[in-house]
Amino acid sequence: MRTAPRRSRWTRALTSVVRACALLAAVSVAVFAVSDLLPSDAVAVRAGAGATAEQLDAMRAAAGLDAPAHERYARWLAGLVTGDAGTSLVNDRPVAVLVGARLPATLTLAGAALLVAVPLTAVLAWAAGAAPPRARSWTAGAVAGLAAVPQPAFVAGLVALFSVAWGVLPPVSLVRAGGSPLDEPTLLVLPSLALAVPIAAYGAGLLGGALADARALPHVRDAELRGVPRWRIATRHVAPFLLAPALRVLAVSAGALVAATAVVETMFGYQGLGELLVSAIATRDVPVVQAVALLASAVVVAGTAAADAAAALTEPVTA
Amino acid sequence: MNTPHTIPRPGALLLSAALLAVSACSGADPAAEPDAGGDTLRYAATGSPSTATHDPHGGVGNESDSLRFGLLYDVLAVPGDDGTTELRLAESVEPADEELVEWTITLRSDAVFSDGSPVRAADVLYSLRRIEDKAAENFGRLGMFDFAASEVVDDHTLTVVAHQPYAAAPRALEAVTFVVPEGTEDFSEPVPGSGPFLFAEGDAENAVLERNDDWWGPTPPLERVEISAVADPQARAQAVSSGQADVGSSVAPSSVAAAEEEGLQVVRRPAVTMYPFVMRLDTPPFDDPAVREAFRLAADRDQLVETVFLGYGQVGDDVIAPADPASPETEARERDVDRARELLADAGHGDGLEVVLHTTTSYPGMDTAATLYAEQLEEVGVDVEISMDPPDTYWTDVFAQEPFYTGFYGGIPFTDIATVALLSDAPTNETAWERPEWDAAFAEALSTADAQERDGILSELMLELRDEGGYVVWGTGDGIDLATDDVADLPDGPGFDKLFIDQVRLTG
Numbered sequence: 001m002r003t004a005p006r007r008s009r010w011t012r013a014l015t016s017v018v019r020a021c022a023l024l025a026a027v028s029v030a031v032f033a034v035s036d037l038l039p040s041d042a043v044a045v046r047a048g049a050g051a052t053a054e055q056l057d058a059m060r061a062a063a064g065l066d067a068p069a070h071e072r073y074a075r076w077l078a079g080l081v082t083g084d085a086g087t088s089l090v091n092d093r094p095v096a097v098l099v100g101a102r103l104p105a106t107l108t109l110a111g112a113a114l115l116v117a118v119p120l121t122a123v124l125a126w127a128a129g130a131a132p133p134r135a136r137s138w139t140a141g142a143v144a145g146l147a148a149v150p151q152p153a154f155v156a157g158l159v160a161l162f163s164v165a166w167g168v169l170p171p172v173s174l175v176r177a178g179g180s181p182l183d184e185p186t187l188l189v190l191p192s193l194a195l196a197v198p199i200a201a202y203g204a205g206l207l208g209g210a211l212a213d214a215r216a217l218p219h220v221r222d223a224e225l226r227g228v229p230r231w232r233i234a235t236r237h238v239a240p241f242l243l244a245p246a247l248r249v250l251a252v253s254a255g256a257l258v259a260a261t262a263v264v265e266t267m268f269g270y271q272g273l274g275e276l277l278v279s280a281i282a283t284r285d286v287p288v289v290q291a292v293a294l295l296a297s298a299v300v301v302a303g304t305a306a307a308d309a310a311a312a313l314t315e316p317v318t319a
Numbered sequence: 320m321n322t323p324h325t326i327p328r329p330g331a332l333l334l335s336a337a338l339l340a341v342s343a344c345s346g347a348d349p350a351a352e353p354d355a356g357g358d359t360l361r362y363a364a365t366g367s368p369s370t371a372t373h374d375p376h377g378g379v380g381n382e383s384d385s386l387r388f389g390l391l392y393d394v395l396a397v398p399g400d401d402g403t404t405e406l407r408l409a410e411s412v413e414p415a416d417e418e419l420v421e422w423t424i425t426l427r428s429d430a431v432f433s434d435g436s437p438v439r440a441a442d443v444l445y446s447l448r449r450i451e452d453k454a455a456e457n458f459g460r461l462g463m464f465d466f467a468a469s470e471v472v473d474d475h476t477l478t479v480v481a482h483q484p485y486a487a488a489p490r491a492l493e494a495v496t497f498v499v500p501e502g503t504e505d506f507s508e509p510v511p512g513s514g515p516f517l518f519a520e521g522d523a524e525n526a527v528l529e530r531n532d533d534w535w536g537p538t539p540p541l542e543r544v545e546i547s548a549v550a551d552p553q554a555r556a557q558a559v560s561s562g563q564a565d566v567g568s569s570v571a572p573s574s575v576a577a578a579e580e581e582g583l584q585v586v587r588r589p590a591v592t593m594y595p596f597v598m599r600l601d602t603p604p605f606d607d608p609a610v611r612e613a614f615r616l617a618a619d620r621d622q623l624v625e626t627v628f629l630g631y632g633q634v635g636d637d638v639i640a641p642a643d644p645a646s647p648e649t650e651a652r653e654r655d656v657d658r659a660r661e662l663l664a665d666a667g668h669g670d671g672l673e674v675v676l677h678t679t680t681s682y683p684g685m686d687t688a689a690t691l692y693a694e695q696l697e698e699v700g701v702d703v704e705i706s707m708d709p710p711d712t713y714w715t716d717v718f719a720q721e722p723f724y725t726g727f728y729g730g731i732p733f734t735d736i737a738t739v740a741l742l743s744d745a746p747t748n749e750t751a752w753e754r755p756e757w758d759a760a761f762a763e764a765l766s767t768a769d770a771q772e773r774d775g776i777l778s779e780l781m782l783e784l785r786d787e788g789g790y791v792v793w794g795t796g797d798g799i800d801l802a803t804d805d806v807a808d809l810p811d812g813p814g815f816d817k818l819f820i821d822q823v824r825l826t827g
Contacts, residue, residue: 039711040711040716045711046377047455047456055454055455056455059456090369090370090372091372091373091374091523093372093373093523094507097507097522170561171557172557172561174547174554175525176361177361177525177526177527177545177546178520178525178545269549269550271525275368279369279370280369282711283367283369283370284711285369
């Protein structure tokens with residue numbers, strides 16, 4: 001009796017891992033195809049005006065851009081499998097070095113943002129899903145509104161408030177050459193708030209519903225009628241039903257956060273992976289675009305897969 | 320990998336979160352800068368971080384890179400005051416023959432690369448050849464020379480041979496001739512240089528340089544220079560006002576008022592930016608000189624300079640290189656709506672003329688310039704449709720292709736403009752300016768040894784182009800740098816002068 005459901009749980013976990021790998025492969029093909037469809041290419045950007053057609057052809061041949069798209073993709077994939085992410089088409093530097101140099105900055109920023117986002121999500125979700133009815137509808141509205149504000153507008157608002165009006169925080173976040181973002185933590189405050197608040201609002205919207213549902217379950221109602229203390233209801237009767245949705249919301253939030261770094265890093269002049277992605281797209285630096293996009297997708301896919309797997313292993317059996 | 324970053328541990332993250340909370344609540348003053356050390360200059364320079372390169376011989380589109388190369392590598396010469404050439408690694412650049420085709424370059428003998436090896440003529444010739452090999456990326460900047468025919472004479476002497484007589488050879492060797500050791504091929508990391516500073520740590524987009532005490536030149540007053548590539552002009556200005564940088568280069572004119580209020584220093588470099596309107600002489604209606612004249616008379620130059628550069632610039636009178644020492648003295652070109660209408664009517668456009676004016680947002684104000692000029696043209700009876708093209712493809716699809724568009728020049732000398740865009744066989748002859756006599760006179764100028772006589776010929780050529788060519792040069796914008804008030808001796812000359820900051824001081 002006990003082995004059957006467990007095996008199916010492991011099967012589900014395994015399936016989600018396989019699905020994640022397939023998804024990543026699909027993402028890499030899609031990103032490659034889209035980069036290839038953009039007008040102009042890295043050689044035209046690099047050459048600038050005035051280069052002759054012969055010069056451009058020679059540069060394309062040297063960069064391997066004269067091969068058909070499927071061949072270039074195959075070459076890129078073969079390189080990646082052997083641990084070589086290729087070379088930038090714009091400055092000839094190894095992609096791994098470019099990405100490696102930016103990774104700590106983005107990890108630091110995303111980490112700081114998560115530290116804000118997770119407790120904020122919890123508080124907002126509680127307010128939207130479990131607070132007294134009047135407060136609940138008010139916060140639900142506020143949460144939905146916050147989640148709907150476009151990221152650039154939110155950044156501009158934060159800067160207008162904290163930098164221009166109050167003058168307490170810098171409007172740009174340049175990490176010092178040879179330093180780490182942690183040397184001057186003030187630089188991280190606005191970017192991480194800019195990332196965390198909209199995502200927490202979005203996550204709270206999702207989680208608030210699950211919370212309300214959990215509170216309406218018969219055994220919770222029953223416990224309330226029996227006069228079980230509130231903290232005991234919260235920890236013993238409601239929390240187990242929130243674990244799986246919370247993990248999924250965390251995974252989705254982490255993914256949204258990684259995606260939002262593109263806007264936030266660019267607006268604050270913060271040299272991380274998001275900023276690298278945006279400018280690599282502008283210069284048609286396909287190997288760099290591929291690497292960053294794949295890395296970001298890997299975070300999202302791995303997070304979701306992990307949440308699914310964990311949920312499969314922890315979900316209480318209600319039947 | 321030479322970056323010293325480490326991936327932050329959870330503990331460090333928690334600590335930083337606590338610090339964040341504290342600094343957010345205590346209202347930390349953003350102007351309170353961390354201990355920078357009195358001898359460290361932090362420079363936020365124009366540049367797209369992802370295109371930052373270690374290769375000094377290619378396109379080098381980023382000012383942040385050029386600035387770094389100017390500190391790491393020696394060049395043969397730099398632009399001096401009042402347009403003269405100031406020699407650096409070269410001790411002399413002299414013609415070896417009467418025709419001004421062959422030039423002898425003598426190098427100083429005390430220059431040493433950071434790996435300890437001396438700088439030899441072979442290194443210089445190798446570097447020059449490598450620049451020419453990358454002609455497609457650097458606009459064929461040294462295309463006037465035939466480096467295959469050039470040769471090393473001894474350790475500190477070489478001869479370079481021009482394709483044709485080229486009296487301006489010393490000037491052509493200014494600024495871009497970064498010298499690296501012979502045989503250097505891998506530029507994925509910084510290579511040895513013999514300049515006033517050494518690469519210490521960081522990366523191309525965010526570099527720390529330290530003073531090279533073995534440099535042959537005057538000891539730089541600064542111990543360290545940190546150069547960051549920052550793409551957004553407003554971010555560069557904010558970096559200075561929030562204490563994250565000592566210098567922010569090429570900021571928007573709109574940042575100046577606030578900066579002055581905060582007590583920051585504003586350095587203006589004259590005639591740095593030019594957005595001329597470009598008309599192709601081989602395409603109607605611009606093949607008619609009367610139409611071109613009408614278009615020049617339609618421009619309200621004061622209004623354009625006031626609106627596009629917020630007054631931080633000079634009104635132009637269609638001279639293509641107003642900052643060039645050979646530039647002619649001219650009378651200001653006044654707007655004349657009636658005369659412009661008359662010219663258009665005589666040219667057969669009395670009942671209206673429709674044109675498309677292309678523009679983009681590559682440089683701040685290019686779009687404003689086109690929109691405003693279109694309004695001014697409407698007043699002389701020309702119906703202008705503005706085509707706002709994406710900056711990603713503008714310089715390949717519009718530049719030197721379309722018959723009427725908004726161009727860009729960044730303060731380069733007239734001889735360079737002529738070589739790139741005016742001679743009949745120029746690679747980007749954007750106005751289709753093809754005049755054999757003009758070409759011949761240009762060649763004559765370049766085979767004239769006497770500088771004054773040469774400038775006289777060049778000046779005539781500029782005048783002819785001004786009155787009959789395809790450019791509406793309505794004005795030039797100043798380059799504007801912001802700096803904290805303790806930064807002294809920042810370069811304020813036009814063109815490449817701004818790249819050489821080895822003698823900048825901090826007085827605080």
